[in-house]
Amino acid sequence: MTSFALIGAAGYIAPRHMKAIKAVGGDLKVAFDPNDSVGIIDSHFPQAHFFTEFERFDRHVDKLHRRGEHIDFVSICSPNYLHDAHIRFGLRAGSDVICEKPLVLNPWNIDGLIEIERDSGRKVNTILQLRLHPAIIALRDRVAASNQRHSVDLTYITSRGRWYHASWKGDDSKSGGVATNIGVHFFDMLAFVFGPLQSQTANLREGERAGGLLSYEKADVRWFLSVDANDLPDGVKGQKTTFRSITVDGEEVEFSDGFTDLHTRSYEEILAGKGYGLEDVRFSIEVVSQFRQLPVVTGGEKHPFAAKYIKG
Incomplete structure (x- = not known):
């Protein structure tokens, strides 16, 4: 039976990891x-x-290792800014690692992890669940079969209450901001479907929302992300708290369903030796890291949802 340790057991995403560990026949030995x-x-x-002090958790994992009860995987669901340190812990403990998105906040963190991965002989896996979504795979196949350049709008609004800004998620130095915290896997998905990024522009960068333009090999993308319920379309307000939309050349790509089991699918792929590693995630981390530093351009093309917040 594959054994697991879990860091960040009280977080929003942790139950999906617990469910996935159970589904693949694993055993969660210890959590922190x-x-x-x-x-x-x-x-x-x-x-x-279960431990609420990292030092006691560390000691317990070490004791298990010394008595021959090795932890095969350390799963990480902690706040974004701690991922790098917790991945390092897992590798140095002699375990492979499964880490939630975003893997790290900056691309140079990946370089350091590659060295530790090499020294430890263990592997870092990340959750890029949209690459496993049937609708996204079908879209990628369709794009690959065409020589056409596409026009894409990506909209993702996931309502968050006042607690969001009081938590680490509201601190850009810890979460990376809205684009990183709720958008990094969408940027990975866009490259997965439309090829390498050629350029990007920042149109909007606020605590509650962000927007910009991305030019890929096979598509020009206008994107808008928000955690403010006021940004939900009128037809959605009062009925749902989340709105996801991707349109390609004006045609809606239906991918709202099928999210709940993608973590289990990710774990299945990882245990089969087909997980996504450090280099797989580099591109999306470069995009969000660069976005945080770009000057905000208010003129020209922009996502319709972003336009009402932009002067110029």
Whole structure:
């Protein structure tokens, strides 16, 4: 039975990892989170050890290793700015790593992890679940079969309450900002479908929302991301808290369903030796890191949702 440790057990995404570990026949041996609101563990692995202090968690993992109960994978669901340190812990503990998006906040962090990966002989895997979504795979196949250059609009609005800005997610130095926190896997998906990025422009960069332009090998993309419920389309407000939309040449690509099992699919691929590693994620990390530094351009082409917040 494949054994796991989990860092960040109280987070929003942790239950999907617990479910995935259970689904692939794994065993969660130990979990850590400074917050003790982790009763969800009982639904999956009630016998798992749990610690609220990293030092005690570290000691327990080391004790397991020394008595021959090796941890095969360390799964990481901690705040974005801690991913780099927690990946390093997992590799140095002699385990392979599965880390939530964004893997790290800056591309130079990847270079350091490559060295530790090489020294440890272990592997870092990341969750790029949209690459496994059937609708996205079908779109990629369709684009690959055509020589046409496409016009794309990407819109993703996921409502967050006031707590969001009081948490680490509202601190750009810890989350990377809206584009990084909720958008990095969309940028990976766009490159997966439309090829290498050629250029990008920042049109909007605020605490609640962001928007810009991306030029790929086979597409020009206008994008808008938001955590403000006020940005939801009128037909969605009061009915749903999330709105996802991708249009290609004016045609909607339906991919709203099928998200809940993609973490399990990701774990299946990783255990089969087909996970996405450090170099696979470099491109999307470069995009969001660069976006944070770009000057904001208010004139010219822009996403329709972003236009009302932009003067110029």
